Amino acid sequence: QCETREEMVKRFRETPPEELFNVEKVRIVGLKEAQKPGALHTSTFCSVCGEKIADDQQVYRGGKPVCKACAIGSYYEVIDE
Template sequence: KVFFDENNLPGMPTIKKRCSICDEVVLDNKNSLVNGKPICKSCFKGSYYEII
């Protein structure tokens, strides 16, 4: 048996959500939930860039 996450399969994304803070599109459940709202990794953990 091989166990894998279906969200990591190649091909078109199966799930698309928008970050409730910055409106970035987050694909295949690669987001965090805060108070039931999707948050992208950059808003949740911080990012290597900043908006100027």
């Protein structure tokens, strides 16, 4: 029998975290400052669509910042209803 969404949420709330997750110490190498968690480090705007690009996630085309959706394509498509 499959558990319902409500049963699963209840189980997750009642299960101690150490039974749900494995916690391990890791060393991260080569992380740029802008990739670190926390407040926004840098931002710019896409030269194609104008969308704000946070924390060095842009690529450059012709020396101008471009968001990844404009540069390589988006994972979604806007549709008219």
